[in-house]
Amino acid sequence: MGMTDRLRVMFVDDEPHIxxxxxxxxxRMEDRWDVVLCASGAEALAWMDENGSLDVVVSDxxxxxxxxxxxxxxxxxxxxxxxxxxxxxxxxxxAVLRTVGPAHLYLAKPCSPALLEQAIVRxxxxxxxxxxxxxxxxxxxxxxxxxxxxxFLEIDAELRSPQASARSVAAIIxxxxxxxxxxxxxxxxAYFSLGAxxxxxxxxxxxxxxxxxxxxxxxxxxFRQLNSGRQDIAPALEALTTYSLALAGAAExxxxxxxxxxxxxxVAHCAAMLSHIGxxxxxxxxxxxxxxVTQSLRPGESLEAAExxxxxxxxxxxxxxLLGLWGFAPPVVEAxxxxxxxxxxxxxxxxxxxxxxxxxALGPVFPLVAPPxxxxxxxxxxxxxxxxxxxxIPTWTTLVAxxxxxxV
Numbered sequence: 001m002g003m004t005d006r007l008r009v010m011f012v013d014d015e016p017h018i019x020x021x022x023x024x025x026x027x028r029m030e031d032r033w034d035v036v037l038c039a040s041g042a043e044a045l046a047w048m049d050e051n052g053s054l055d056v057v058v059s060d061x062x063x064x065x066x067x068x069x070x071x072x073x074x075x076x077x078x079x080x081x082x083x084x085x086x087x088x089x090x091x092x093x094x095a096v097l098r099t100v101g102p103a104h105l106y107l108a109k110p111c112s113p114a115l116l117e118q119a120i121v122r123x124x125x126x127x128x129x130x131x132x133x134x135x136x137x138x139x140x141x142x143x144x145x146x147x148x149x150x151x152f153l154e155i156d157a158e159l160r161s162p163q164a165s166a167r168s169v170a171a172i173i174x175x176x177x178x179x180x181x182x183x184x185x186x187x188x189x190a191y192f193s194l195g196a197x198x199x200x201x202x203x204x205x206x207x208x209x210x211x212x213x214x215x216x217x218x219x220x221x222x223f224r225q226l227n228s229g230r231q232d233i234a235p236a237l238e239a240l241t242t243y244s245l246a247l248a249g250a251a252e253x254x255x256x257x258x259x260x261x262x263x264x265x266x267v268a269h270c271a272a273m274l275s276h277i278g279x280x281x282x283x284x285x286x287x288x289x290x291x292x293v294t295q296s297l298r299p300g301e302s303l304e305a306a307e308x309x310x311x312x313x314x315x316x317x318x319x320x321x322l323l324g325l326w327g328f329a330p331p332v333v334e335a336x337x338x339x340x341x342x343x344x345x346x347x348x349x350x351x352x353x354x355x356x357x358x359x360x361a362l363g364p365v366f367p368l369v370a371p372p373x374x375x376x377x378x379x380x381x382x383x384x385x386x387x388x389x390x391x392x393i394p395t396w397t398t399l400v401a402x403x404x405x406x407x408v
Contacts, residue, residue, distance in 0.1 A: 007124060008053075010036040012044045012071060013060040013087075022058075025113035041066030045074060053079035056120050061088030072103050083123055087111060104330055118347050123330045125346050126320070126337055134312040135321065146281070148326050149221025151176050155214055169210060170202035173217065182220045183213065186245070211266040215273045219244065222277055226284040233287050239367035240276055240283075248273040250359035250400040257395055260351055268355040271335045274328075275356060278318030279368075282311060294368040294375075303366065303375040304340050316340055340377040349383055358384075362393075363400040 009029075011022045019037045026035055036054070038044040041063060048054065057075050059068040072084040086103040105119055129135075154172045158164050173179055180201055187204040188197045198204040205213050223237050251272035255265040283290045293306050304314035320337035324330075334345065335352040342349035342357045349357070357380060366375035384390045 007033045007055045007120075008036065009033045009056040009058065009120065010038060010044060010047070010054050011058050012038045012041060012063070012068070014039055014063045015060075018060070026117070028113075029117065040064075041068075041071035041074070044071060045078075048075070048078060054082050055124065056083040056085065058085040058087050058116070058120070061086050069103070081127075083120065083127070085119065087116070122334065122346050126330075126334055127324075129317065129337070132313075135317055138311050138313040138318070139321065146222045146225045146277075146322070149179075149218065149225070151179055152214070152218045152221055155217060159210065159214070164210075166205040166210065167202055169213070170200065170205050173201040173213075179217065179220060182224075183216055186216055186220075186241070189245070209266065211263075212269060215248075215270040219273055219277075223280060226280050233283055236283055236368055237280065240279060243364055243367045244273050244276055246364040247275065247356075247359050250363040251355045253399040253402070254358050254396050255351060255355040257392065257399060258351060258354065258389065260355070264351060265355075267329075267332065268335075268352050271332045271352055272356050272359055274323060274332075275319060275336045275339055275360075276315060277322055278315035278320075281318055281322070282307065282315055283368075286311065291368075294366075295370060297369050297373050297375060299373050301373075302340065302377065303369075304377075342380050343383045348387055349380075354384070354387070354389065358393075358396050359400060362397050 009026075011019060011026075013019050013022070016039065019039065023035065023037060026033065029035070036047060038047060041059070042065065044057070044059070054075075057072065059071050061068040063071075068086050068088065072086065075082055075084055083105075084103050085105045085107060087107050087109060104123065107116065107119055111119075151172060155169055158168055158172060161168075173183060183201060183204055184198055186192075187208060192208065198207055201213075208216075219241070223241065226237075248269045252265045252269040255268035256262075260268065289310055293310050294303075297303065297306050304316055307314040316337055316339055320333045323336055324333045331350055331352045334350070335356045338345045338349070338353055339356045339360050342353050345353060357377070361377050361379040363376075369375045379393070381390060381393075384393070
């Protein structure tokens, strides 16, 4: 992205008074941002042709000739690392769906200067952490990084189709016999407590919901890639799967208890389920060294700190890097990256980060350490108190205990 001390931020809108308002509201950032204003998509692309890539592009959705989705798609093709934001007064589902690929963030007008500033600053700060030379060195030294499983890509494409249904997604999964077997094994585990066992992918989807099945498929696919013939790490991966399921259940329950709707609570489930992808990567690449890290961990010592001592990067940041690479929503990437220390997020932690952090701090014991070590991060009571959530801790404790009991 060509990150420098000053961010190059472009605002694109065909209404002059909107651009003037944005310029005024962002004046307080003039010591840190170089702001560029453009009145059309064509003008924005011409500016990039002449001046190079940008760190951030914030575009209105509805513009003549070239709308925001088209512009951001072209920006993505020219500069994939540019943070792309849609700012729109229209919330039609079709418009939102068209920006799922090209846009990282979708903000509704009117948007306060503080909200807009934070929406830009937080992902940029996270991206700076994920381009740290030490992380790059670790990633460069790995034998390979997992890619998105083909079946996940097909399911993702199907879910964006207007004709998507449980049956059409089940048909995709059913073509992969190993995936089907593993999905049904997990679906019928004690964790999900189904009334009757699922015998087909369609039954699994109807029982669990598309979001949960999609997350399980991704997790299974990544674990399968990294465990190809590796009997030495198979028990650890099995334990991580069970742990991730318990963590996901805890995060979902906490999100619901905090007032999240069903959709957001499912995203919390997804974030928690995928939060230890970085652990899997480290374990596959450095099995012996990782065992040494976990076995020598002392009570009260941070798992992330111990990982950084040996690998110069930790599982949370590696996992966040992969999820960002795969195009997951910034709040999910942020939740995974900061789940151990939400106070470092640069502002108040959002609901996904709160749910995942509380699940990690209060929930199941990380399975790759030996008692009495638990490898739980300390609960960030200061951030929770600032959000007015400290009185919910007893409720969360009860909820996560219930999740742990279900995964036995």
